[in-house]
Amino acid sequence: MPHNGGVTEGLTERFAAALHSYADRPCIEFDGRWYTGDEVVAYGAAIASLLETAGVPGDAPVGLIVRNRLPHAAAIAGFLAAGRTVAMIYSFQSAGAIAGDVERLNLAAVVADAEDWTEPVVAAAERTGAAGVAISLGTPPVVAVPRLEHRNSSHAHAPAEPGVALKILTSGTTGPPKRQAIATHVLERTVFSVTAGEKADGDAPPEFAYWQFGGIGVCQLIAGLYNGRRVAMLERFSVEGWVDAVKRHRVTRAGVQPAVIRMLLDAQVPAEDLASLEFLISASGPLDPETRDEFEARYRIPIRLAYGATEFAGSLCAWTPEMLDEFGKTKRDSVGRALPDTELRIVDAETGRERPAGERGLLEAKVGPLGPDWIRTTDIASIDEDGFVTLHGRADGAINRGGFKVQPEEVRRVLISHPGVRDACVVGVPDARLGQVPFAAIEVVPGADTPSDDELKSLVRQELPVYAVPVAFTTVDALPRNPALKVSLPAVAALYGAD
Template sequence: MSFTETFAAGFTSYGDRPCIEFEGRWHTGDEVTGYAAAVDAALREAGADAHAPIGLVVRNRLPHAAAIAGSLAGGRWVSMIYSFQSPEAIARDIEQLRPAAVVADAEDWTEPVTAAATRCGIGGVALAPQGPRVVTVGSGATAAAPSAGLSILTSGTTGPPKRQSISEAVLERTVFSVTGGLFASPQDPPELSYWPFGGIGVCQLIAGFATGKRIVLLERFSVEDWVRAVRTHRIPRAGVQPAVVRMLLDADVEPGDLSSLQFLISASGPLDPTTRDEFEQRFGIPIRLAYGATEFAGSVCAWTPDMVEQFGAAKRDSVGRPLPDTQVRIVDPDTGAQMPTGQRGVLEARIAVLSPDWIRTTDIASMDADGFVTLHGRADGAIIRGGFKILPETVRQALLTHPGVRDACVVGVPDDRLGQVPFAAVEPTRGQPVPHSEDLRQWVRAALPVHHVPVAVVTVDELPRTPSLKVRLPDVAALYEAVRVNG
């Protein structure tokens, strides 16, 4: 049986039982599959044949979850498009992708998006709680995809977000990495899903459907909604970004509200040891570190109960061992030579179902004699903003396209809630009006996903430089402190 068939069986198994809770209401399996069937009918009406690939301007909402699951179960390929970017950027994504049809929330069918679909001969379907409707009718010229699958987005570590293809075979591996191959029973606590569907967060949704597990869906994270879900449904474990740990502490959540949690899994960025200690002491809930990436379509390293029992205390700062189907090595970033046990280098991984080749990351790591991996930061200077990875050069290049900007520097600065945020300093173009900070922030917003937008932009006569004319990053960061002090 193919993964598509297995997934379809899981997706249609709920019947009249609860399937997804969204905005405080449970929706049955029949309701969710019914909405998925309506989306498929609308796609056909819009000119997209049964297996034609589609683009999805995705939001964490019930209609979008149904559209994703129904498309995969029906054999379609779905390419994600971030909704949290400007209408012009969404339109550019559509023109570059050229799918047979685009599915988007009704609010995302703005004039630029509609114009792009019409100009490219692409069918369009609008999602709304009451049901989908056709917005544009396409030419139907796009060839069918060879199989079902997903193209998900990175958060932009090496530039603008890239799409990572996840074929049927890889999806099967992804589900296993999330569930360990275990299927759910109706009595099991539900899965709590709030990570953005445009990226690796969709894998949690797919795993839930594939194994017949109930899902509590949040459109976005808030402490109040997340705690309510944990408290109400007695959720035993959940994956969180490091920023969430800090937010739970700052909100002074009652420990009893989280008493069902056996542990939390922290991923997507470094968790400050002090924050981890404070959380564990206040709530009595251990936090385990894990490691995965969009490029690997799921987890690379994790802890098992046996590992925790034998090594948990001694190797607390590790992200665990590589998964059974995964090989990991630590190499010298310049020579590629494998580093000795315990020495730091750049992490590379090889997963047969993805590629026969070693895939290099930008993560600095070490591996001990027992095979446990510990992360030590990033090799590329990326800013980790609440779980989203931002390469400073990406934001700098966007600023440099502004006619009023001569040069720019972008650095990460500390933020109590998100860990780090981008801050920019620019030199104005001589002979041009000096751009205002808010104008430059909006300029970046129009070019890149919203998490790339600097918290502030200051204009200086000259950027601080070293004798070799390189910009002095600590001095740029100090400019942000001046902004904070002076308001």
């Protein structure tokens, strides 16, 4: 398969060289077994060979119905090493929804686990003339899908996209995941933002990859392989699996979603099981101070807050050891300062004018590898006089209650201050008179009495304006979460009036 030209070719070749350098050494651990570099490379080569036999052009983008499994990791590595664009297709949806994605993407080929080649998906690929490749850990591990052995060359498929390495998925908090194109040369900043430029020797703990590969979690896999580190991966997060990996591999640092920190506390994981951890990095959503304080007090493991986004292919801010020494205690709630290739500013949502230090507004970023333009986020933030960024919620999550703006995170913070509430989520639901009104779902602390609606309303009314008080509450055993461990806002909204 041909490589893309220019700067892109350099990174592609460096990644390919790093991948081949493992040879017969351990490369990726999955499901209790280490796979060597030779095995990973051979898997990718088998996929490439089958695509060639199927008549798929070497520069044609392909789709991957992605899961956190060894064959999928090998496919991603092989595509990146060959300079072929890969578009991620969300596997945690119905067969009909996957089939819809296959038709909309109109790709020359689709690669998927054998279990995901359901009849609706096969039929969709057949209609678009795509070749189909089934991957598994069985024998043979790579096979053509019946009826999809050859690409139908009479179909006009999606064209080549030189310089685009990946089309990854957003986390899908507010709706179906969307795809974000990541240029190959931008992956250099991805590697840096994941590892802070750190290169470790062969005896170092492996890169720990458990976030879903369909989204920003793939960066952990790519960074580990690019830097020649072993990679330990989990198919899906579980407390037992995560703690087992930390113990066995003596992991020293890990990025976690806020929900993971709460789960570790609730599971009462013994402190000695996490003894190797020097710190955790909390990202992908707000971490309430009470949970952070409880975790740090119990385990004596500091938590650093981080901030990034899919569209930036990694982090925008970071804490360095020097910053921690000088500001770690006084600016504990900050996500750090902008990375060297990044400029940040706070602007007024209405006028676009830059706001003074310390004032809140929308965060905008200008990231060198992405180009010269300022990119506006939907995050409300402030930047102090020392350049430290603090997040204050999302502008697109605001509930417009008859012209009054309600910030769901502010209401959630009040609700979880109740001793009987373990977690909560607040969403806007339709109202014929006011347009939207806030509704809350709560998890109750195990063994505690469920607070009454009146009790919770009174609590919110004491702290926030009356228009912020939810109109109704529902109690759930666990808030509905997607594979990225983020609460699904549509799923919470669907609970309104369901009792």
